[in-house]
Amino acid sequence: MAYNPEKYREKREKVIGIRKRGLGFGTLATMVSMAIILGLSIVTVPQAISYISTRHLDDAIFKLETGSNWPEDVIAGLNAIKGVKNSVNDKNHTRLVVTFDRRIVTLSIITTVFDQHDISATLLNQVNHRQHQSTMKKEEEELETS
Secondary structure, eight states, X not given: OOOOTTTTHHHHHHHHTOOOOSOOHHXXXXXXXXXXXXXXXXXXXXXXXXXXXXXXXXXXXXXXXXXXXXXXXXXXXXXXXXXXXXXXXXXXXXXXXXXXETTTOOHHHHHHHHHHTTOOEEEEEEEEHHHHHHHHHHHHXXXXXX
């Protein structure tokens, strides 16, 4: 019968004084790298999802030439268009911000709704949705600090 060194390994290590303590380097390195990757993903994944969901959205800002309030049936008609995500009055009800998917809807489709209701509206600005949101956030912060 041949000598099997693995059979008496524990006894040899006990006599020599070799003891396993703590975690191995590979295990420790894996745990640290997983913690770093998890931490970075917690920070970056929500931003990436937000960007992907809003990358095709534009905001068009309209103002009535008469200076009166926007009729509710016009806002409902705009919201019924496929590709329009949202239409919101501003605080004074003089401007209308229409958020739409630029791959599906064009400004000409939106202006036809105004023509159907015999409303003369002026396009003040068309801007990327994310850019408009960041501008609004900066303006709110400036109002709060002053």
